[in-house]
Amino acid sequence: MPALTKQAPGPGFTLQEVPIPAVGKSDVLIRILKSGVCGTDVHIYSWDEWAANRIRPPLVIGHEFMGMVEKVGDAVDAFRPGDLVSGEGHIACGTCYFCRTGQAHICREVRIIGVDRDGCFARYMTLPQSNVWKLKPGIPHDVAAIFDPYGNAMHTVMAQPVAGRTVAIIGAGAIGLMACKIAVAAGALTVVAVEPTPHKRSLALACGVHAVYDPTIPGWQEQFLKHTPDCVGADVVLEMSGSPSGIRNAFELVRPGGDVALLGIPSADIGLNLSRAIIFKAVTVRGINGRLMFQTWYQCERFLLDHKLDLSPLITHRFPYHAFREAFDVLRNGEAVKVILDWE
Numbered sequence: 117m118p119a120l121t122k123q124a125p126g127p128g129f130t131l132q133e134v135p136i137p138a139v140g141k142s143d144v145l146i147r148i149l150k151s152g153v154c155g156t157d158v159h160i161y162s163w164d165e166w167a168a169n170r171i172r173p174p175l176v177i178g179h180e181f182m183g184m185v186e187k188v189g190d191a192v193d194a195f196r197p198g199d200l201v202s203g204e205g206h207i208a209c210g211t212c213y214f215c216r217t218g219q220a221h222i223c224r225e226v227r228i229i230g231v232d233r234d235g236c237f238a239r240y241m242t243l244p245q246s247n248v249w250k251l252k253p254g255i256p257h258d259v260a261a262i263f264d265p266y267g268n269a270m271h272t273v274m275a276q277p278v279a280g281r282t283v284a285i286i287g288a289g290a291i292g293l294m295a296c297k298i299a300v301a302a303g304a305l306t307v308v309a310v311e312p313t314p315h316k317r318s319l320a321l322a323c324g325v326h327a328v329y330d331p332t333i334p335g336w337q338e339q340f341l342k343h344t345p346d347c348v349g350a351d352v353v354l355e356m357s358g359s360p361s362g363i364r365n366a367f368e369l370v371r372p373g374g375d376v377a378l379l380g381i382p383s384a385d386i387g388l389n390l391s392r393a394i395i396f397k398a399v400t401v402r403g404i405n406g407r408l409m410f411q412t413w414y415q416c417e418r419f420l421l422d423h424k425l426d427l428s429p430l431i432t433h434r435f436p437y438h439a440f441r442e443a444f445d446v447l448r449n450g451e452a453v454k455v456i457l458d459w460e
């Protein structure tokens with residue numbers, strides 16, 4: 117089968133023929149129809165410091181997908197060939213302290229598809245049946261392929277109450293934009309986005325936010341405060357940029373007593389004045405990792421089907437899998453928001 121692989125340490129991927137993976141007794145063999153390209157894949161493609169430390173080639177890349185069940189193992193009872201599915205790419209061990217206390221999303225032995233084991237940038241992939249998610253009719257295939265980042269956005273928004281509150285979202289990339297839509301649909305009174313790239317600010321407005329700010333323009337924070345009662349700051353700030361300035365802005369924008377959820381991942385230690393940013397402000401801070409298994413998945417499904425959440429405007433580019441270099445080019449030059457690779 118064709119697969120996009122990292123064959124050896126260094127930049128780039130190789131499109132090559134590899135064997136179809138063996139199907140264990142609890143495994144589902146999925147014929148991949150569409151996959152999403154993520155910032156993580158770009159890190160692996162570019163072979164930055166994180167990738168060099170984490171990835172052990174040879175490896176099939178990719179963790180965002182949807183497809184059709186091709187074959188199931190003997191012990192699989194929940195799926196049949198022909199089912200349309202997506203899946204949770206974090207494979208939890210099921211036996212560690214966290215798995216046994218309902219926190220499989222922070223499993224100590226987690227193995228991530230396309231990072232720790234072969235992923236979905238291939239014609240076929242196997243996944244344990246407990247990680248496979250059956251798709252309900254009415255969910256567009258392109259959107260089904262990006263349940264993983266959509267779940268990150270959902271988990272971040274749902275980590276604290278947002279209904280009736282002022283929510284600031286820092287970073288309007290794919291996940292930030294999904295969070296904008298979710299926060300509006302979940303009943304936030306005011307949602308504002310902070311994003312330096314003009315076309316992403318336009319998309320944020322199209323996602324229903326009430327105002328957008330360019331953090332490179334002096335005075336934007338004072339303008340932002342006018343959106344909050346008595347100019348006290350946002351009740352909730354969702355940090356999705358991972359940049360040091362974005363994280364510092366999060367603690368500037370949040371009101372005393374408010375909530376900050378951190379999803380963006382800074383690449384190095386950052387300086388933060390804890391007493392001013394958090395302690396004296398009595399701010400509640402949450403780190404967000406992955407998606408809740410599988411509460412977040414049910415929420416994602418219901419927002420699509422019951423709230424008619426439309427994520428399709430965020431999918432800016434589609435390529436056949438063999439044009440993967442173009443897909444990575446438009447992501448690396450900032451032109452794209454979400455890119456889908458088509459495996460059909």
Ligand SMILES: [Zn+2]
Nearest residue numbers: 154180264265
């Ligand atoms: Zn991803």
Ligand SMILES: [Zn+2]
Nearest residue numbers: 209212215223
């Ligand atoms: Zn575990």
